[in-house]
Amino acid sequence: MPLFRKTISAILTVLALVGGVRLTIPADGDQGVRRQLAFLRDELERGADTEAQALFPEGYYFLNVLYGLTWVELGRRGADDGRAADEAAWALARLESPAGRAPFDAAAVPPYGVFWAGWTNWLRGGLLTIRDDPAQRARLIAGSRALASAFDASSTPFLQAYPGQAWPCDSTVAAASLRLADRVTGKPEFAPVVDRWVGRARGLLDPATGLLPHQVDPSTGAALTGARGTSQAIIQRFLVDVDPELAREQYPLFRERFLARPLGLGPAIREYPHGTDGVADVDSGPLILGISLSTTVVALGAARVNGDAALAGALANFGELAGLPLSTFTTKRYAFGLVPVGDAFLAWSKAAGPWTVPAPAAPPAVISAWWRLPLLTLLLLIGLAPWLPALRRRFTGRRAAAGIRPGPPGPEAGAPGTP
Template structure:
């Protein structure tokens, strides 16, 4: 009886895993993820994340709010999503949200803080007009534009003496969002930024670099998966044509199939290795799990449906999600910020402009076959002792 129960359990698990591998993207599960994240935020998850890396607090609230905005954009009545997104925005604008950043930077508190906060502010405004929020959005956008216009580099500092192109990409996207929602003002700023970016691409990859000299914007390191996955998410809303060329370069250099299995994203370009850090996490076979999760959203906004679906299916299998009637979490909910990135990525769509769909990746449906075969084999092995006993009884 115990063997029979174990065999049934293994078979059910194999069937569930197989379904996760082939089923359409589970956008509906985002509501459960957000319910889990709200409970975690109420219990202090953002403060705990801040202890793990310098942007943990801001990222957790920002991604929760942005995922709510994404859900609200498809809702007939987004009242709940507006309320939750505004609640998240209020946490970013509170002293605790600004605490890790320097008020002496230009713009105040740096481009990382201002860019993500302004993007969320514009997202909330896109769901429901609000005069006070509009004034805040206009003021923050004007401060960002003035900082970019006055800078010799297209990349503003996030911390004193430190600049990452990904942060300025988010901020420039917020200016494009401003010109979509309100009377346009910043086309010149965006054009100058793109010109400066094209002049300072990473010579090894042709992509935006990971870090730059804060004074000149000259690359100081090659492109990396953790920043590229976010850059590709936002470039579409800045310049769709430039975004398409950058996305194709990123996909060719960073999207791989380790051990000939499912798609994943390297932290360093193919043919190059480097150390792991707090952003990338561990790098088994050179793959960054965080970059892989975020690339799901980048592929979606780029119109790369085949890769987006493959990454979503792969995540449903390897992320071992646990669902209840009220919530959903990945990896047993041990890292809420990971759930926040997944929820934000699963709801991704362009806010300003859509890029022409890229040619499909070199990825057929057959990549799932080794996993399905392994699951079928596990179920067969679970039943094999019972099959042998049954055969022996019949022969006897």
């Protein structure tokens, strides 16, 4: 075998072996998340959030808020000696900067709209679960009261994120932040508001799927767009902290309607429910066989907070194979670090856990360990295929050297002397 062919064969075999390892051993957990955060901090300091803003309207905001929220997740595990709180506070300050507020309407109710208000309130509450700060506590209470007042005054449970536009997933985050505010303060000030929100939301489910819709009429709350994976993954991530009972009802429906295994390979999440198709947009990213990679990443976190360890582990392992991770001694990035906001969503998802309630009991599993078998078989073929011609030649040469020749053909059917 020529040297060039041997080199290519060896590379393919090593890649197949690495892929098999990534599919079968647990993903690297908090250690990998910390290395992702190191990469993201470097990217933020060089202006990656400003670059992300050019990709979609909340690019700057999401890159910073997810960075801060992931540090809170690690800080809640109690192993960061104050650094987690420092980093979360740094991210929070960036959300409240002119650049963080720029895409949003200051005159909205609540100020800057429910997207900005809800996510900011959630991060502030999370920061207070790992480090108390009287000034931040006062701002959490004020922000929560503004949200509660907006919910009470609204004709629907789904507040506007932008003028004339409302998405239920944004109000789900805001409702979760009110639950968190009650936990932080130790007072049930906002529980009645959230309970009313849950009751009203139940009456506005997408009739086709039984899930919260994607986009609604801002004046009535009626669905304009049925349930979609992009928003459902976020809703399922936060619904546990809003109302565990509603989450137990909604999460199995989400899996039933959106979980897929394209080509019989790894688990992934569709952008549109089974039986329907639609176009890709800035939220879903490109769709491959109906699959949204961004939705699949966020669904990993949703599976974790809902106690679905089997699906979370499968999504994490598949991500280690398909995400093309690149690690150094101090950093880790996926897809060669070309889209840092994707790394931010993945780090946030890998670290996910509920903040206001204990971890729920595991739902019935919908995926078994055997899901890996087709992929492992494919990797085995990729690893062995380049060597088969050389192995065949070597085997044939050894038979010839030993004097082994093919025997004479047997008598043909019907020849004289044959039975």
